[in-house]
Amino acid sequence: MKIAVIGAKGLPPKQGGIEHYCAEVYPRMVKQGHSVDLFARSSYTDSSWQDRYDYQGVQVISLPGFGLRGVDAFVTSALGALAASTTKYDIIHFHALGPSLFTCLPKLINSAKVVVTCQGLDWQRAKWGSFSTRVIQMGEKAAVRFAHGLIVVSNVLQTYFSQTYDRDTVYIPNAPARYGESDPNFGYGTQLGLEQKRYIVFLGRLVPEKCPDLLVDAFSALNPPGWKLVLAGGVSDTKSFTSQLLQKVANNPNIVFAGELRGRRLWEIVRGAGLFVLPSNLEGLPLAMLEAMEEEIPVVASDIAPHKQLISGGRGKLFEAGNLNSLTRTLNWAIDHPEELRAMAVHAKKHVQLNYSWDHITNETLKLYTTLITSPEPVRIYQQNQTGLAEVMGKK
Numbered sequence: 534m535k536i537a538v539i540g541a542k543g544l545p546p547k548q549g550g551i552e553h554y555c556a557e558v559y560p561r562m563v564k565q566g567h568s569v570d571l572f573a574r575s576s577y578t579d580s581s582w583q584d585r586y587d588y589q590g591v592q593v594i595s596l597p598g599f600g601l602r603g604v605d606a607f608v609t610s611a612l613g614a615l616a617a618s619t620t621k622y623d624i625i626h627f628h629a630l631g632p633s634l635f636t637c638l639p640k641l642i643n644s645a646k647v648v649v650t651c652q653g654l655d656w657q658r659a660k661w662g663s664f665s666t667r668v669i670q671m672g673e674k675a676a677v678r679f680a681h682g683l684i685v686v687s688n689v690l691q692t693y694f695s696q697t698y699d700r701d702t703v704y705i706p707n708a709p710a711r712y713g714e715s716d717p718n719f720g721y722g723t724q725l726g727l728e729q730k731r732y733i734v735f736l737g738r739l740v741p742e743k744c745p746d747l748l749v750d751a752f753s754a755l756n757p758p759g760w761k762l763v764l765a766g767g768v769s770d771t772k773s774f775t776s777q778l779l780q781k782v783a784n785n786p787n788i789v790f791a792g793e794l795r796g797r798r799l800w801e802i803v804r805g806a807g808l809f810v811l812p813s814n815l816e817g818l819p820l821a822m823l824e825a826m827e828e829e830i831p832v833v834a835s836d837i838a839p840h841k842q843l844i845s846g847g848r849g850k851l852f853e854a855g856n857l858n859s860l861t862r863t864l865n866w867a868i869d870h871p872e873e874l875r876a877m878a879v880h881a882k883k884h885v886q887l888n889y890s891w892d893h894i895t896n897e898t899l900k901l902y903t904t905l906i907t908s909p910e911p912v913r914i915y916q917q918n919q920t921g922l923a924e925v926m927g928k929k
Contacts, residue, residue: 712827
C-alpha cells in the first residue's frame, strides 16, 4: 500500500503524542513492505520547503508554514491534503481533528480511502481561542462526514462519536514507547537534588488542562517530609500560564522545574520516581502514563474516563478531578502506603504489557486499511471487538 500521513509536525519526534505515535507505527509499516510519505511542517523539521528526508524508511516531506500559533498546522494540513489528493495513494491518514478539516479534498478529488485518528477532543484544550476552537470543531464534523474509517484511542472517545454523531469507530489504543538505558548511578537526578523513590514526577506539557498548578498546590499544602516534586515538560502556546506556574514554585526548594526532558535524562527521572501523578482534566489516552506504568512506577491520576480505563481495578489511585482536597488526601495516602502502591504498580505493568503493543496497533491499522480498500461502496465502518474487527453497517 502507498500511504500518506497528514497532521503530524514531523519526525523524529521531539514533543507530542502524535509524533511519537507516527514514529512507532509507520516505520513498522515500511518494514512490512508498505510505502509511507509523511507531510511535515518545515518549522518543525528545520528543512526547506519540499525537502525530503528518510526517517526509518518513512519519507518526510517538509511543507511551508509561517511559524505562527495555529497557522502552521492549518497551512501544512491544507497543503498536505492537496498534495496527497493529487498523487496516487491508497490511504490518506489524517491525525487530529484540526487537520481533518481537509478530509473533503481527497474524498472529492481521488479514489484514496481517507482515515482519521482522533487522539482527543482538541477543541476542549485551553490554548485555543474561540476561532481556533470553531475550526477544530468543523474538522471534527468533516472527519465524521468524509472519513471512510475513524480510529479512536479510548473507550470514552468511541462513546462520544456514537452518542454525538451515531458514528461507528474503530478502537485502537495507544501504546507506550520503550525506554532505553539510563544512568544506573542516577547522576542527573542527583544534580537536581533528588533522591530515588523520594519524589513525585509530573510529565507533560505545562498547559491548563493538564493541571500542574493543582498538583503544585496539593504538594505545597501537604509538604511531605523528605519528598520533592519534579515538573518535567515543555511549553505549548501557553506562556502566560507557564509564567504564573513558575512564579508559584519559585520560592519552594522542594519543587524542581526540570523543563522538557528527552532520552536518557527523561528515562532516568521517570524510573527514579516514587510516584507518577497526572492531574489532567482532559486526555485522550496518555502515553506518558502508559510509559510510567510499563516502568512499574506507581500512578495517581484524576478520575477522568481515560484514566479510569488505564488504572481502575487496582492498577493505581484515582482522585476527584479538579478537587484540591481530594488530590492532597490521595497523595498523603500514597506516600504513607508504599507497599500497596508497589503491588498496584506490578499489576499495572502486567496490564500494559498484555493490552498495549505497537505491533498490535500497527497490524490493526493495516487491517483497517485493507478492509477499506477492498470494500465496495457503500462504505462499511468497522468496529473493533475483543477478537478483532467486526463488520457493522455504517454511514457514508
